[in-house]
Amino acid sequence: MLSRLRPITFRSPARVALRFNSKKSDPNHENSDKSVSQAKEEGLSEFKFKQKTSSSAPAPMEGNGVDKLLKKSNKPYIPKIKHDRLSFEYPGLPNQDKFNATAEKPKIIGRWTRYVPKIITAIVVLWGAYTVKVWFYAPEKGADSKELLDPNGFHKFVVTHKEEIDEDHYLIELHPKFNHWQYSYYNNYEKKSIWNGDRIWSVDVKQPDIMVVRAYTPLPLYFLKSEYTRSGERKPLLKVVNNDGEDYDKQGVMCLYIKKYGDGEVSKYVTNKEVGDEIELRGPNIEYKFPYHPLKQYHERPIFRDLPSKVEPESLVEKVKKINKIPDFDNLTFYAAGTGIAPALQILLSRNPYRGYVTIHYSAQKQGELKPLERFMYFLEKLDRVEVKTHYDTEPKTRLSSKDITEASPTKYLSPLRIEKSELSPEEALKLRMSVLDGKDSDSKNETELTELSKEVVPRFENALQQAMVTSQQVKAPSALAIVCGPDGYVDFVAGPKNRATNEQGEVLGLMKGKGWDNTNTFKL
Numbered sequence: 001m002l003s004r005l006r007p008i009t010f011r012s013p014a015r016v017a018l019r020f021n022s023k024k025s026d027p028n029h030e031n032s033d034k035s036v037s038q039a040k041e042e043g044l045s046e047f048k049f050k051q052k053t054s055s056s057a058p059a060p061m062e063g064n065g066v067d068k069l070l071k072k073s074n075k076p077y078i079p080k081i082k083h084d085r086l087s088f089e090y091p092g093l094p095n096q097d098k099f100n101a102t103a104e105k106p107k108i109i110g111r112w113t114r115y116v117p118k119i120i121t122a123i124v125v126l127w128g129a130y131t132v133k134v135w136f137y138a139p140e141k142g143a144d145s146k147e148l149l150d151p152n153g154f155h156k157f158v159v160t161h162k163e164e165i166d167e168d169h170y171l172i173e174l175h176p177k178f179n180h181w182q183y184s185y186y187n188n189y190e191k192k193s194i195w196n197g198d199r200i201w202s203v204d205v206k207q208p209d210i211m212v213v214r215a216y217t218p219l220p221l222y223f224l225k226s227e228y229t230r231s232g233e234r235k236p237l238l239k240v241v242n243n244d245g246e247d248y249d250k251q252g253v254m255c256l257y258i259k260k261y262g263d264g265e266v267s268k269y270v271t272n273k274e275v276g277d278e279i280e281l282r283g284p285n286i287e288y289k290f291p292y293h294p295l296k297q298y299h300e301r302p303i304f305r306d307l308p309s310k311v312e313p314e315s316l317v318e319k320v321k322k323i324n325k326i327p328d329f330d331n332l333t334f335y336a337a338g339t340g341i342a343p344a345l346q347i348l349l350s351r352n353p354y355r356g357y358v359t360i361h362y363s364a365q366k367q368g369e370l371k372p373l374e375r376f377m378y379f380l381e382k383l384d385r386v387e388v389k390t391h392y393d394t395e396p397k398t399r400l401s402s403k404d405i406t407e408a409s410p411t412k413y414l415s416p417l418r419i420e421k422s423e424l425s426p427e428e429a430l431k432l433r434m435s436v437l438d439g440k441d442s443d444s445k446n447e448t449e450l451t452e453l454s455k456e457v458v459p460r461f462e463n464a465l466q467q468a469m470v471t472s473q474q475v476k477a478p479s480a481l482a483i484v485c486g487p488d489g490y491v492d493f494v495a496g497p498k499n500r501a502t503n504e505q506g507e508v509l510g511l512m513k514g515k516g517w518d519n520t521n522t523f524k525l
């Protein structure tokens, strides 16, 4: 490498002396003697000057020419403009190449150059892993379903809360395991919602060990949790799923109100589940659909809320009925025992709640079996939507008897389909169908009558609670529809046996017999 060092000469008075000896031996060097003598003269005069300034220096020797050498130089100092210097320039490193422009440029390492390659690598790795997962591992059953519930297949749900009401009764909160179904809710939110008070529906719960299913009635309820409830300081508050925010009905949550039977396979299986455990549901199975009524086209009862004062009033419903000449909704009596109260709560707490007045005869072994649900029953009474009559085994005097069964009232509206089914001859049925298709209504009002009616001032209420204060004073019409729900023995006792094998309703007997109740106005669940 040293051989490649390129010498550059420069002249300097001080350095000339250094070169003296080497040049002296050079016979080709012209003026060498002259330079030497000049250097000597300069160097010695410097030496002499130093000696003069040093006190300890010996006296100069005279006569041997040294004094001459030590004589102060009288030559004026003329700085040289041009200097000859000798320096060494380092050549480029061996791997440096003049034609390699990048090698000469220093590489700038910034935030982006440092992290971007790592980010890209991570993305590629993740994408690869995802591709492998999608191609080689089949998705879990139900994970890509477009529906929250499927009547033809089981969907996985996770137990997110379990509340023990007493040793036999439980409230189990369930959340869907997957959320792919939510995508299909974007377009048709109203229709897609599972909560609709126009029907009673259930889900099948699977006991996978013995491959047995049992029906249970989901309720639109959920437990409000917080850090206090998670730390165990407070119990989570039971609340009603409402449709205020488009949050997929609280992400598809539901509650099951279940009675545990000592030797009951499925009820034991469900109530023994712990938070985080999975459960499989199939449904919805429509158990009963309320008969058609024209008011459904014009009016929907506001949804029930946890705070009755927040429930919207129905100020205009009477005016709508008058203008459109729509008869009242039939009132309903619900005979329920034990967990048989669940269907009644389902239709009253769902969106589009039942529009008529509901009388609930609730039978149970003892008080307290409904504990967390009693609040909702009380609020529903305050809203003048229901009346709850309780019958407890522990209080024999209160037990349900024939005196609790009212006479059936004739229905206020019979749809053409129901009329056709019941009493019309084929000709009359055809005539009725044609009149419905033509939109002819013999009772339709003339225009002046309608404008007068629309001008009619109706009382306006701030909320449903205020309205209930007025309507609760009015006498309620007797029920024209009855639903009986509970254990087989109870159904037999109240309305006569159902044909379990064929799931046929069977004749209405028991306590209801002889009071105008038959298969047209009674349904056994």
Ligand SMILES: Cc1cc2nc3c(=O)[nH]c(=O)nc-3n(C[C@H](O)[C@H](O)[C@H](O)COP(=O)(O)OP(=O)(O)OC[C@H]3O[C@@H](n4cnc5c(N)ncnc54)[C@H](O)[C@@H]3O)c2cc1C
Pocket (backbone or CB within 6 Å): 202, 214, 215, 216, 217, 218, 256, 257, 258, 259, 260, 261, 263, 264, 265, 266, 267, 268, 287, 339, 342, 486, 487, 488, 525
């Ligand atoms: C449409 C529908 C909705 C239902 N909704 C609910 C609900 O929301 N909550 C709920 O807890 N149950 C509900 N049930 C009842 C539920 O389906 C089961 O029948 C009940 O949980 C018992 O099942 P099991 O497998 O535990 O008992 P099983 O193994 O079937 O029976 C064990 C023992 O319990 C007795 N038994 C079974 N069922 C009853 C009963 N209902 N009353 C008294 N004794 C009984 C049997 O005679 C037997 O001795 C509903 C039933 C139907 C048809």
